[in-house]
Amino acid sequence: MTFLLGSGAGFSGDRTDAAIPVVAELIRRGQPAALLFETLGERTLAAAHRAMRDDPAAGYEPLLGELLAPVLDDCLRHGIAILGNFGAANPDGACRVVAELAATTGRGGASIGRVHGDDIRARLGELELQRWEAENRELPGEEALISANVYLGAAPLVEALELGAEVVVSGRVADPALFLAPLVHHFGWAWNDWDRLAAGMMAGHLGECGAQVTGGYFADPGCKEVPDLARVGYPIIEVEEDGRLVVTKPAGTGGMVTARTVKEQLLYEVHDPANYLTPDVVVDLSSVRVEELGPDRVAVTGIRGKPAPQRLKTTVCYEGGWQGEAEISYAGPNALARARLAAEVLRERLTFRAPVELRSRLDIVGHASVFDSDVGDLQRTLPASAGGDYRLRLAVEHSERRWVERATQELLALYCAGPAGGGGVRRQFQRRVCTASYLVKRSDVEAFATLFDATLFETKMANERRDADVAH
Amino acid sequence: MSPTETNMAASTAGGREVALHRLAHARAGDKGDRLNLALFAYDPHHYATLVEQVTEERVLALFAHRGASRVRRYLMPGLAGMNLVIDDVLQGGVNGALNLDGHGKTLSFLLLGMSMVVEDVLR
Numbered sequence: 287m288t289f290l291l292g293s294g295a296g297f298s299g300d301r302t303d304a305a306i307p308v309v310a311e312l313i314r315r316g317q318p319a320a321l322l323f324e325t326l327g328e329r330t331l332a333a334a335h336r337a338m339r340d341d342p343a344a345g346y347e348p349l350l351g352e353l354l355a356p357v358l359d360d361c362l363r364h365g366i367a368i369l370g371n372f373g374a375a376n377p378d379g380a381c382r383v384v385a386e387l388a389a390t391t392g393r394g395g396a397s398i399g400r401v402h403g404d405d406i407r408a409r410l411g412e413l414e415l416q417r418w419e420a421e422n423r424e425l426p427g428e429e430a431l432i433s434a435n436v437y438l439g440a441a442p443l444v445e446a447l448e449l450g451a452e453v454v455v456s457g458r459v460a461d462p463a464l465f466l467a468p469l470v471h472h473f474g475w476a477w478n479d480w481d482r483l484a485a486g487m488m489a490g491h492l493g494e495c496g497a498q499v500t501g502g503y504f505a506d507p508g509c510k511e512v513p514d515l516a517r518v519g520y521p522i523i524e525v526e527e528d529g530r531l532v533v534t535k536p537a538g539t540g541g542m543v544t545a546r547t548v549k550e551q552l553l554y555e556v557h558d559p560a561n562y563l564t565p566d567v568v569v570d571l572s573s574v575r576v577e578e579l580g581p582d583r584v585a586v587t588g589i590r591g592k593p594a595p596q597r598l599k600t601t602v603c604y605e606g607g608w609q610g611e612a613e614i615s616y617a618g619p620n621a622l623a624r625a626r627l628a629a630e631v632l633r634e635r636l637t638f639r640a641p642v643e644l645r646s647r648l649d650i651v652g653h654a655s656v657f658d659s660d661v662g663d664l665q666r667t668l669p670a671s672a673g674g675d676y677r678l679r680l681a682v683e684h685s686e687r688r689w690v691e692r693a694t695q696e697l698l699a700l701y702c703a704g705p706a707g708g709g710g711v712r713r714q715f716q717r718r719v720c721t722a723s724y725l726v727k728r729s730d731v732e733a734f735a736t737l738f739d740a741t742l743f744e745t746k747m748a749n750e751r752r753d754a755d756v757a758h
Numbered sequence: 759m760s761p762t763e764t765n766m767a768a769s770t771a772g773g774r775e776v777a778l779h780r781l782a783h784a785r786a787g788d789k790g791d792r793l794n795l796a797l798f799a800y801d802p803h804h805y806a807t808l809v810e811q812v813t814e815e816r817v818l819a820l821f822a823h824r825g826a827s828r829v830r831r832y833l834m835p836g837l838a839g840m841n842l843v844i845d846d847v848l849q850g851g852v853n854g855a856l857n858l859d860g861h862g863k864t865l866s867f868l869l870l871g872m873s874m875v876v877e878d879v880l881r
Contacts, residue, residue, distance in 0.1 A: 549796070557843050649858065
């Protein structure tokens with residue numbers, strides 16, 4: 287029997303009403319189903335660890351309550367399992383939010399599973415780490431270290447489902463593993479059934495970014511039209527026991543599922559398509575085919591699997607000093623020349639108002655920005671209209687906040703001391719978190735699941751508060 | 759003019775120049791300092807043109823000002839497309855770049871600005 291995988295969110299900050307039509311469709315179909323929330327990126331995990339350091343009760347997906355509130359009761363009533371990496375740095379805290387939310391509709395006894403084992407910060411020094419090939423960074427010193435999390439596979443998520451969890455909360459797991467887990471649980475696929483595992487992982491890969499497979503992040507007016515993007519439907523992936531899969535979306539929603547929307551997502555963030563590494567299987571997409579079966583129904587076939595890698599990716603987050611940005615606009619006749627003069631003035635001011643190690647970049651938005659190099663090659667060479675609407679942007683980085691504040695204040699001072707007609711200054715600065723990726727031995731990682739016990743959690747939190755009070 | 763661009767200019771005879779954007783669609787993805795650009799012909803008829811003209815050399819030249827160190831191209835004939843993997847092009851990546859777009863998400867359209875020579879444009 288077909289198993290349905292519905293996407294509820296594709297990143298932290300995604301639409302919080304997206305899951306509603308997906309769950310309505312899953313209920314209407316009445317087939318076995320799960321709802322998946324992927325809300326954890328490299329940036330968001332680092333932010334969550336920082337938030338938890340400031341407040342031990344924080345550190346999970348900030349939108350968790352808003353994401354779950356409209357659909358939790360429906361899913362519990364209809365046996366639709368919910369899995370999410372919305373636990374981020376604090377899965378226990380997220381479990382508590384889920385438990386409280388379930389209690390508001392009289393389902394306080396809902397079974398909540400919690401995945402353990404991704405957080406290896408305490409053991410980082412003992413483990414044998416290999417550098418990840420796409421980066422070349424030194425391991426930061428202990429004082430700068432914020433977090434270290436392994437990308438777990440589907441096994442601990444499956445374990446949680448086997449314990450009877452109706453909602454499964456994890457921190458760092460490989461995003462598509464959220465989708466693979468309910469398939470392994472439902473169909474009883476073996477952990478060495480590589481082709482099926484690969485198909486399940488690709489169902490996850492296609493669904494994990496939410497609307498990116500159903501017409502989101504796709505529209506290009508005049509070339510690629512997408513209907514009703516404001517109400518784009520999030521994906522539902524139909525998976526058969528033999529691994530055949532079809533991408534579709536809820537009836538009555540916007541967006542579209544076509545061979546083109548599926549192909550763009552199929553290779554998203556993939557490097558070698560014959561060796562797409564995931565914790566549970568190496569996926570081979572060399573022979574993959576995409577076929578439109580009908581309106582908003584696309585089959586993906588030919589996915590092959592190879593044995594799982596012996597090492598798992600780990601992301602280490604560490605303090606990266608301070609980053610600041612400031613912007614000012616110039617518009618109308620001769621605007622480009624005035625913006626360029628402002629950039630020159632600023633560059634010169636920074637040579638004697640900021641330390642030499644301050645890293646900086648100047649863009650002229652409207653002329654050359656996101657495509658440009660850090661030193662402005664395109665700004666110097668690309669033709670542009672003399673008049674127009676340009677925005678000079680300064681970005682700086684330094685280990686000390688005061689120099690980032692000073693540098694951005696220099697842009698602010700262009701109001702009175704820079705070229706004519708500058709306006710609309712905005713400034714902001716924030717701590718920067720850097721990340722580096724490594725590979726750890728699979729055998730060094732102990733991943734497992736437990737059921738959340740609210741009473742134990744409250745005792746632990748009370749003890750932590752007491753310890754903190756003693757420390758003060 | 760690079761050797762590749764010279765060849766391109768020579769082959770303009772009998773064809774006409776269009777932006778890759780007319781022939782293909784693309785999406786960017788990032789991991790660390792590495793960018794991948796998935797590129798697909800709108801019309802499978804143009805896949806051979808993409809293979810012939812969207813070469814590793816030309817893509818490397820297009821991203822040279824960003825510090826790109828290597829381009830690897832994986833052909834996907836079954837999808838009438840290819841995956842281009844570009845190293846060291848993200849100025850530090852999402853957590854390290856000073857660029858407004860640290861992910862490099864907009865760079866699919868830098869690729870789509872590449873100039874192509876075609877016999878016909880079917881769309």
